[in-house]
Amino acid sequence: MQKGSRIFIAYSLQPIFVLKAGLTGGIGSGKSTVARVFELLGIPVYDADTAAKTIMNEDENLKALIIEHFGEEAYANGTLNRAYISSVVFENTEKLALLNSLVHPATIQAAERWMQQQNTPYVMKEAALIFESGSQEGLDVVIGVYAPVHLRIHRTMQRDNISREAVLKRISHQINEELKMKLCDFVLYNDEQQLLIPQVIALHEKLLRLSNKG
Secondary structure (H helix, E strand, C coil), rough: CCCCCCCHHHHHCCCCCCCCEEEECCCCCHHHHHHHHHHHCCCCCCECCCCCHHHHHHCCHHHHHHHHHHHHEEEECCCCHHHHHHHHHHHCCHHHHHHHHHHHHHHHHHHHHHCCCCCCCEEEEEEHHHHHCCCHHHHHHEEEEECHHHHHHHHHHHHCCCCHHHHHHHCCHHHHHHHHHHHCCEECCCCCCCHHHHHHHHHHHHHHHHHHCC
C-alpha cells in the first residue's frame, strides 16, 4: 500500500542512482524476517539496531559522550556495560531519550556511509526507530511492517522469553504503530491473514522500477 507523494517529489528534484529504502516496524512485527527476504532477493540490508551496538563500543567520540552523561560505569574495560545502561534507561524515559539523542546521529552517519558504498538498484536500512530518530530524512522511501498488537506481544514473549508487561514496556518506547504505518510510503502486512513473501516480492519489483536501474 502506497502512502503520500514524498518519493515522487524526490525524483523530480534529481536522478537517484541507488534508491535508499528504510524498513521499520514495531517490536514483534517481523521486520527482521522481511529484511532477510529482501537479502535473499539480492538487496543489501543495513541492520541499524545491531550496528548501533557496535558503534557504541568503537566510536571514541560517542563513548566519551556516553561516559559524560551516564558516568564511568557505562563502560567496563572499554566495553559498553549493557546491564548498567539498561538499568538506567529502563524506567526513565528522559534518560532513554538522552541516550538515543547521542547514539542516533552516529548510527545515521554510519548507515549513510555504508549506503554510498553499495552498487545495487536499491539498498535498505532496517531500523526500529526510523521516525523517532529522524533518519527518514535521508531516505527515499520508508517501508513499514505491520502486525496487530496481540500478535506482536505473543511473538516477542516467545522470542525473548519475557513477560507481557516487559513487552508492553518496550512498546511504550515506540511511537503508535498506526501512526507509524501512516508515515510510511509502503506497508507490508505480517498479520497471519495475508501471505507475506508475495507482498515482499511485489514491492521488490516496484522498487526496482523506481530505482532507475530496474
